[in-house]
Amino acid sequence: MSTTVAQDRYAAEKQKFQELFDQTEAANQQPAHPLDEYRQRAMALVGTLDFPTRRWEEYKYTSVNRILQPDYAIGQVQGVDAADIKTYLPEGMDAHLIVFVNGQLSEALSQFAELPAGMHVMLLRDAMDSDRFGSIAREQLDNILKDQDDIFVALNAAFSQHSLFLYSEKNVVCEKPVYILHLSTNAETPILNSHMNIAVAETGSEFAYIEGQFEKPGATGTYFNNIYNRVTVGANAHIHHYCLQQEGADGFVINRVDAEQDRDSQFSNYTVDLGGRIVRNNLNTVHKGSNLTTNYYGVYFGKEQQHIDNHTFIDHAVPHCQSNELYKGIVTDSARGVFNGKVMVRKDAQKTNAFQQSSSLVLSNKAEMDSKPQLEIFADDVKCSHGATIGQLDESSVFYLRSRGLNDRQARAMLQHAFIAEVLEYFKHEQVRDFAEMLINQKFEQ
């Protein structure tokens, strides 16, 4: 055992998380809940797993070292009122709002009550207590912990006290998206924000949920959003999952989504990353039934020291499935972008139609983009295409726009905007598309 400890580069950091967990448990005034048992199991799992290093192939371009250094504490709901929320609810944005401040649920600002019949959003601990959802919730949690090899998921499961459970009944279509808003405000110490969503759509149902990760304007501070989503899309169902992220200069973000789709279903993930110091997205989908579609649409814009890493995986395990993946981003100053898109087409997955495109603009000498499409195809009757482009703005286009009276800055902004706007056209919900567009425009104006 002593050799294992010696090899664990992050033993001290793991110890800090253990201490934080122990403190949290000691301070917990609530009576023990079955969820706490899962959380303790998850923390035990953290002890057996390692944090990734650059020597790991999947973390070759992204070091988590900087994320692990701060002495994190658990945050509190503070410094936010209903007026602050308005910034993130622009006109036309009509959604069922659930608000987390510094990782803690703000019941006062959330609207659990107004959901349409057949659509359920509740705390995971309440779902576990209910007769109707208890067994589903436990099964999901068991699956998350079973054979889990990602230390960040284990850490998430250990610390996420206000996990949400989203559930649409058979054939229910929920028109209004559920909007889970994470706000970071000023805090004296670095904050660990762990949040888990378990989303389940039963046969023939459809809903959308938005995860917003924002820093309150004018706030500063270090924090680590460790977010985990477990998505189960039933037969002929559709889940839309939007991730809009505009964290501050000292915000660290690790998002992981594990989706599982049944036959004839659709899962669409739309990701917009504009902020954060280090951002790592792990987006994974496994196909369990035929004739289904997976859509990944991503936009990112990194400036200064930002590091934005999109790691995607689509596991085509059955025939007649389709996947569409389009990522576009801009990096400038000393920012760095990473795209690693793995598509597995297993032997039985005949007639697979898989499309992947990653395009980026690298606008300064110090900016960097690493793009790695990774197609592993074991079936012989498939259509798979992938493209990766890394380039600069077309100077003849800049000249053309300037020849009509736009100045150099306006011309470049128009072209950069056009470059990433293509992805926004795939955003199904117009209000989210407009919101994303507004956020992107703000970033251009910075």
Place this chain on the structure above:
Amino acid sequence: MLTVKDLKVAVEDKTILNGINLEVKPGEVHAIMGPNGSGKSTFANVIAGREDYEVESGSVLYKGEDLLEMEVDERALAGIFMAFQYPVEIPGVSTSNFLKSIVNANREARGLEEMNAMQMLKYIREKIELVGMDEKFLRRSLNEGFSGGEKKRSEMLQMALLEPSLAILDETDSGLDIDALRIVSEAVNKLRTQDRSFIIVTHYQRLLNYIEPDFVHVLYKGRIVKSGDKSLALELEDKGYDWIKEEVDAVAV
């Protein structure tokens, strides 16, 4: 309007324009003709402000100011419009947004208020009719997938919207069928005013059947070797460029 004196321009150390002299007064239409490689397009691009050219000597005054010191967008805002031979396709930039941006940028430069959405729509519709374009193009990406004729029409639409003082048409007629050619020349004729000047660069005389120039200049080996009125264009149509080349080359020897 425009005074060009002894303009010498090189591209990658090769002299393309070898002493151009030209005076364009308000309201005049000048046609610049010449064989391939004579420097016609280079001249148009230097006036528009393309930076790949090195001005070796000479001067260009536009409304009394040193044009060569102005950036390309400054020239545009000062009222110079260039209709390009090959307009670039710009995917993702919607034609309508682009037109709104350029109209308002030019209005701002002229001290006019920005147009609101309604005024803009009315203004664009009016000009779209003038150039005989289909409104559906407004919803498409700028020039993307447009045919040759549609691209030229889009250039004419921009010209009509920006109401320049000096418009340069760089081989706008090349490759157009007769219908498209008519539309381009009608647009120019409708926009002709006492104050607005045109420089029409063309390889073929055909366009000048529709747009009557005040002056015709023949460019050869980077110099204007012959100037005249519209009858010179007809003569060129009859005899081609060879007689001019011979004349010039004989003198040079």
